[in-house]
Amino acid sequence: MRLLSHVKNIVSRRREGRNQPARRWFEWLSPRTIDAVSGFLAPQPHVDERALDRGLRDLMWDATFATVVGALNSGVVLVAFALWLGAPNTVIGLLAAIPLWTQILQAPAVSLVERLRARRRISIVALTIARITLPLFAILPLIPDRRLALMLLIVLEIVHTAFNAICACSWNSWIRDLVPEDRLGRFFARRTIFATAVGMACSLLAGFALQSQQTASGGGDGVVFTLLYSAGFLAAVISTWRLARVPEPLMPPPQPKQTLWTLLKAPLKDPNFRTLIRFMASWQFAVNSATPFFTVYFVQQLGLGMGWVMTFSVVSQAANLLVLRTWGQLSDRFSNKSVLNVAAPAFLLCIAAMVFASEIDGRLELIVYLSVLHAFMGMASAGVNLATGAVAMKLAPRNGATAYIAANSLIASAAAGLAPILGGLSADFYAARELSFQVLWRDPGGVSEFFALRITHWDFFFLISATIGLYAMHRLSFLVEEGTVRRRVVVREIVGETRRGMIRNLSPVKGLRPVFPAAALIDLHARYRQQKRAARARDYREGLKAAD
Known part of the structure; x- marks a missing residue:
């Protein structure tokens, strides 16, 4: 006020004072x-329930418009912009690594938060500086020298992501202390649902705009990028204003002055949190060995246009949206590790299955295959992203979350940033390599081919990524989180929710369920197995009594 x-x-x-000399603008x-x-x-000494609810609504709006910024100005659009400017594979890998390497700035940001103890102020100032670069991105297509424009693109991306990283450090600690722990899972699920719905529409809009200009092949005059980044800046202004309205609770009393290394050393001394860091580092390295190059793979190796690339992105987001609430409920009911035990292997399988896309000859069959694959990938990534974000906040102490979350982001981002750089540097090496598998049947009548697989160029990255991901799953097995259950329990719950959802969608009639005998057979088989386990346990106890 x-x-x-x-x-x-x-x-x-x-x-x-209209008749008087005008005051200077810097008033x-x-x-x-x-x-x-x-x-x-x-910060506020006390955040009541009404202020909390209003702040959570503002966070929803912030996420919505921030997603517009991301959909129009990063990811596929940024890669298409770089390809339009003539970027080689090494630059594509560098652009993928920049947002990850700049997370290192979260380390000094921890000291900044501990010193100023005003997380909302730090977040808003850093976010404002980061988003001021968006109009500068919009000017780049007007520069005649594309090589110079590409260099400026890299510089602006560094500035943009660097201040976003500083904002993320203070934002995570701020929201960790604001949102009650029992509402974290549901809140992040709802927040992502709102954001994803808007992001899907913006991604389609950007895809059609890029397709019309044929930007991926260097065509068009680049005005589409000016329009996309200008629209992103308008959304960024609204997002920043909404975030500024969210209340911030006071931080706990300051501890004795500590060095940066002392602050970051605390989470590294925590054995369980150290296990989480190991998992996150290996997981991020595995995923970022392949995913940053999907756009290049689709456009250059498979010959698809940017419109189809953005369509696949929308399919993935739609699938993400459909299952996100279920993942949030499972996260609150069981644990984040339980969700990861199911979602992470599914995501790795989708990456490995990308190899078969280059073996499909028909264009329609290829598009259908990639659409289905992106749907499964979107469902899996929803669980992975939700669980990895929530488990870090859950395992971090409430009054010391800044250092814990920053240490996790710092190490994981360093590993993730290394992956696309190595990928970009080795892309030309794998482009000249090929590995083939054939299964043949030879008889007097001739030779029949039963199976053939040719692995070349980007296919190697997908298989390497999935292999490293298996090691990440090994590290996850050592993580301890309260409420963790076996993978099959979560899968059974997902199948149950899916079956109930299908019945509800097929008909509102309650008596329709008996029409589907498979559901009754599944329930009957589950009860039979439960009774069998109970009888086995009873026999075991009776045997122990007889032995005594």
């Missing part, structure tokens, strides 16, 4: 204005 009243006073004074940056903004962003 102080900020709004101060702005009103400035406006009223301007209206009263808006006077000490009073700065104090008003600082007071508006200051």
